Amino acid sequence: MAKGTIWPSERKSATDRFTGLEVIQLTDYKSHSHHLYFTESGWYDEEQRLIFVSDRGNSTNLYSLHVESGEITQLTNYPGNDHLDACLLPDGSAVYIKLGTQIIRLDLRGDFDEKVVYEAPEGYHLGNVSASSDGQHVCTCVQEDLSHRIRLDLGNGYVGHRELMEAAPHSMIVRIDAVNGGVETIYEANRFITHINASPKEPWLMTFCHEGPWHLVDHRIWGLDLRTGHAWKIRERLEPEEKVGHEFFYPDGVTIGYHGFRTNGTNFFGSIRYDNTELEETEFNFDTWHGYSDGLGQAIVDGKSAVKTLSIWRKQDGVYDGPRMLCELRCSFHSQKVHAHPRFDAQGKRVLFTSDKNGYGNLYLVNVPEDFSVLPLFTP
Numbered sequence: 001m002a003k004g005t006i007w008p009s010e011r012k013s014a015t016d017r018f019t020g021l022e023v024i025q026l027t028d029y030k031s032h033s034h035h036l037y038f039t040e041s042g043w044y045d046e047e048q049r050l051i052f053v054s055d056r057g058n059s060t061n062l063y064s065l066h067v068e069s070g071e072i073t074q075l076t077n078y079p080g081n082d083h084l085d086a087c088l089l090p091d092g093s094a095v096y097i098k099l100g101t102q103i104i105r106l107d108l109r110g111d112f113d114e115k116v117v118y119e120a121p122e123g124y125h126l127g128n129v130s131a132s133s134d135g136q137h138v139c140t141c142v143q144e145d146l147s148h149r150i151r152l153d154l155g156n157g158y159v160g161h162r163e164l165m166e167a168a169p170h171s172m173i174v175r176i177d178a179v180n181g182g183v184e185t186i187y188e189a190n191r192f193i194t195h196i197n198a199s200p201k202e203p204w205l206m207t208f209c210h211e212g213p214w215h216l217v218d219h220r221i222w223g224l225d226l227r228t229g230h231a232w233k234i235r236e237r238l239e240p241e242e243k244v245g246h247e248f249f250y251p252d253g254v255t256i257g258y259h260g261f262r263t264n265g266t267n268f269f270g271s272i273r274y275d276n277t278e279l280e281e282t283e284f285n286f287d288t289w290h291g292y293s294d295g296l297g298q299a300i301v302d303g304k305s306a307v308k309t310l311s312i313w314r315k316q317d318g319v320y321d322g323p324r325m326l327c328e329l330r331c332s333f334h335s336q337k338v339h340a341h342p343r344f345d346a347q348g349k350r351v352l353f354t355s356d357k358n359g360y361g362n363l364y365l366v367n368v369p370e371d372f373s374v375l376p377l378f379t380p
Helices: 161-167
Strands: 012-015 022-025 033-035 049-054 061-066 072-074 085-088 094-099 102-107 114-119 124-131 137-144 170-177 183-190 193-198 205-210 221-225 231-233 243-249 255-261 267-273 280-284 288-293 298-303 309-316 319-328 350-355 362-367
Touching (some): 102 124, 114 170, 124 193, 137 193, 205 243, 243 288, 255 288, 267 298
Antiparallel strands (some): 022 362, 061 072, 094 102, 170 183, 193 205, 255 267, 288 298, 350 362
């Protein structure tokens, strides 16, 4: 299908069998569809539209969904493609796409014009993309390609994950001028660097990670001052081999959320400011893949292994009440394309997530009830 093709609505709804809430299925196609990685908001046009990725037509492309009507607009037409990553500029005027070794700017106002703004050097490949809060820059990480000597399939089972960490590839964080063009290297190290997150409020601030098995990596969460290139550790381990990761910014742009695992197996989600103050952590007794907080007093985690629901907490008098079941999840997590990645909208009133409970990854949306007590308490 060509760029600009309109796909009819695939929207349908069902009553959740655990909580009685209406769960809206936004996509329904016999290929995987998923929203952007949970650190990136795909909402734009005053949250009337949502960017998503889909494999329909046997190739991975970018689409725009009008949430109310369900109508889908195809934004790209990349044949024979299996993966892309994207981020929106804060004003929703353009989306930046990582396609292979290229970063492409796609204009969302007009005819979806595309322009290549960066290409990785020979022998390197690209990580994710993230836009600064002022819309002036887009950052990405550039990593030495070691696939010729390490068997890698990170998107499907993390094959080669530990080996790549131990190989310490040369990595760079680069900043692309979104207004005038031009690229500059802000930071580089011989580490497996990924997972860059630009602050949604402070244009000088971002985080990145040293990737690898969380209990073995030297340190996971790092802050970076884009003005100076200075990097520092955020949320040091509190015990050896403790696991902490999947970091993201709260809407205030200075608080960083994450989740992790104590060495005794206890799970927790937490938050800390970029300057390592105001640490707060909440423990729970079941396994999860991802955690997310909206900065408004709500937190949600997806279920792992035997846990087949999304679990949610809400602060009451400064203490998290929960977990309570929001809805059924039943997600396989077999590959990155079918990770649940639950994320609240900007008002904390809706949760967007991906599930392959019917065999294919699809996008789902559920409203969070104002009366939190109507949700049943979760019991493992």
